[in-house]
Amino acid sequence: MDLSLDSSSYDAELLKALADYENQETLTGNGRKRKWGDVITPSTSAAATNNDPSQAALQATPLEEDTPPGNKIKCDACQVHIGKRYFSRHLNSKLHREKVLRNHETLENVKIIESAFGQRVKSYRIQLDSSNLNSSVSTDCVITPEVYFEKIKNKIFKLLMDNIDCHSFIKVNFVLHAEFIQITKDLVNSFDFQGYNYSFCKGDDIELDFEQVVVEFSNKLGEFEKKDSGWSLKKILYVDMNVNKFNPLRGSSYIDLPIDIKHKKAVLNIKNSDYECFSWAVLAGLYPVNKNAERVAAYLPNKNKLNFGDINFPVKLRDVKKFENLNNMSINVFGLEYNNETKKNEIIGPLHFTKHRMPTHLNLLYLTNGSNGHYCLIKNMSRLLSKQITTSNEAIHICDGCLLHFSNKEHLNLHQKNDCVNIRTELPSARNTKPNWFGEHTSSDKLKFDKYDRQMRVPFVVYADFEAFVTPIPSCDNDPEKSHTNNIQKHNVYSFGYYLKCAYDDKLSKYQTYMGEDCPNVFLKYLKKDLELITKKILLLNHLCH
Incomplete structure (x- = not known):
């Protein structure tokens, strides 16, 4: 039937065609299309803008089928079908996490979120027990991130240690959930703040990283409140701790040197096939060989001469200090960074700078490639850094203790003997x-x-000035082989003037001047006389007041 644009039947046919098309529910590159007739409530649109796309997708998805279509995955905990694109987000959403919580076996106010996905080992939700607060703290008082983390610190340490014992290497991040209020508009809303990732292994100082976590969230909340949004912290709801599997190095830790660094022939790069590149680099510095210096086999006879104690491989930068103490030596570790302006690799750092230079000292270069790290031995610091520090073609000599450079070896030795060892920062x-x-x-x-x-203010101040003329001093020749100082002039004082200023009674202020012989002694005589007079007046005044 031929319909004209003016016909009402045309509108009915057009609506029917659109409905049939929308009912097909396809996924596009920009997100999931809704079915015709879906009702989008205000809560749905709010969820979509609250950093939780999975909730918006979930609410807009009809859940009539028991068997999910090919492009969807069924969540058994929530009994819903989620598009593959949003499923990982759904597992990390508040809606899903609330349904998979269970209490921890031993720790109170700690719940386990059974929502592990990908490399996730476990997730924990840690809340603050209200009885944990001091009785002196009012219930209306806002608990700051510093106080909150201090109260739950022991629980976090216990969970970290348990997971480290079980998995050896873990990567952890925290998410702080807090409630904010806009007092002027009487609005209350909750926001979550994502923290950085921190890696841990056996023997690490957990407290050191925990201090960084507290500072991190304190800064995040402070910056959020300082914005023009008008939100103020009302209370901290809870903290989620996500524990993930962590493999710091996959396969060999070996990383090849960049071409420009390799051409300087100042760095020895051991071709190891394990995680012990730090050990091989140190052995190469302590026990140098002439042939096949880049091979691990050249250093195997001396491998057991290093004491690593409880340090695990791969060695972290924070463990270098512990290694120095165990082996009575000092190490500086430098990094490498590509300069886009000069189109060259440059030495940066030091990433680790020894506090006390020992007779046995080594300089190492730390290379990175993604999550992979590799230590190399720096054989010649002058050759490695000369072009980066100066345009001269002459060699420079760098002090390992303070990183100053000198033009010759004699100046460097003199500096290390007299200056550097006596200076400490x-x-x-x-x-x-x-x-x-x-x-x-x-x-x-x-x-x-x-x-x-x-x-x-001090009660009395003396401002004094002297005038003098200079006369030459006859001198004789000094021994050129010994250090000496030549006195060539003498200052002869011929006048002075001073002003004695009282801060509370200007009647006690006085100006005195003199010109003549023996000025220094006359100055002391006049000043002593004035001070004695002032002292008597003050004592008399105090006596009359009492």
């Missing part, structure tokens, strides 16, 4: 405390003005 630390002006012990890594006594 001590960085502030949160663990070291110092008493402030009030006698309270505060962290030494925070600078705060507390010398309030320096702001108070």
Whole structure:
């Protein structure tokens, strides 16, 4: 039947054709199309904009079929069908996690989220017990991230240690869920803050990384509140801890040197097929060989001469200090970075700088390629860095203790003997405390003005000035083989003037001047006389007041 555009039957046929097309439910590159007749509620659209696309997709998906279509996966916990594209997001969504929580066997207020996917080992939800708070803290008081993490610290340490014992290497990240309020608009909403990934293995100092976690979330929440959104922290709901499998190195840790670094012939790169590149690089520096220096076999006879204690392979940068103490030696570790402007690789760092240079000292180069890391031995620092530091073709000599460079070996030796060993840089630390002006012990890594006594005016100040003329001094020739100083002029004082200023009574202020012989002694005589007079007046005034 031929329908005209003006016919009402045409509209009915067009609507029917559109409905048939929309009912086919296909997935496109931009997301899932909804069926004709789906109702999008305000909560659905809000979920789609709340960093949780899986919830929006889930609410818009009809769940009538028991068997999922080919392009969908069924979630047994939620009893819904999710498109393959959104399934991984769904497993990490709040909707799914709430349905797979179970209590931890030994730790209170800790729940296990049985939603492991991919490389995920376990996920935990850690909440703060209200009885954990001090009775002096009001229930209306906002708990800061620092206080919250301090209260749940022991639980986090217990979970980390259990997973490290079980898996040796793990990667952990935290997600903090908090409730915010806009007081002016009377709005309340919850937001989650994703943390960075932290890798752990046996023997690591967990407390050191935990301090970084606390600072990280404290900064994230502070930056969020400082924005123009008007949101203020109301309370912290809970913290999710995700534990993932972590293989720091896959196969060999060997990484080939860039061509420009290789041409300098200043770095020895051991071709290892294991994770012990740090050990081979150190052995190459302690026990050098003339032939096949890049082969592991050349250093096997001395392998057991190094003490690694409880340090695990691959060796992390934080473990280098422990290795130095175990083997009575010092090590500097430098990195490599490509400069887009010069189109060359440049040495950066040091990534690890020894605090005390020992007679046995080595310099290592640390290469990275994704998650893979590799240590090499730096044989000649001058050849490696000369073009990067200076345009001269002359060799430079670098001090391993302070990284200063010199034009010749003699100057370097003189510096290391007299200067470098006597200079020490001590960085502030949160663990070291110092008493402030009030006698309270505060962290030494925070600078705060507390010398309030320096702001108070002193009762008396003396401003003095001398005038002198110079006369030449006859001298004789000195021994050129010995250090000496030539005195060529003498200052002869012929006048002075001083002003004695009182801060609270200008009647006690006085100006005195003199010109003549023996000026220094006359100055002391006049000043002593004035001070004695002032002291008597002050004592008399105090006596009359009392």
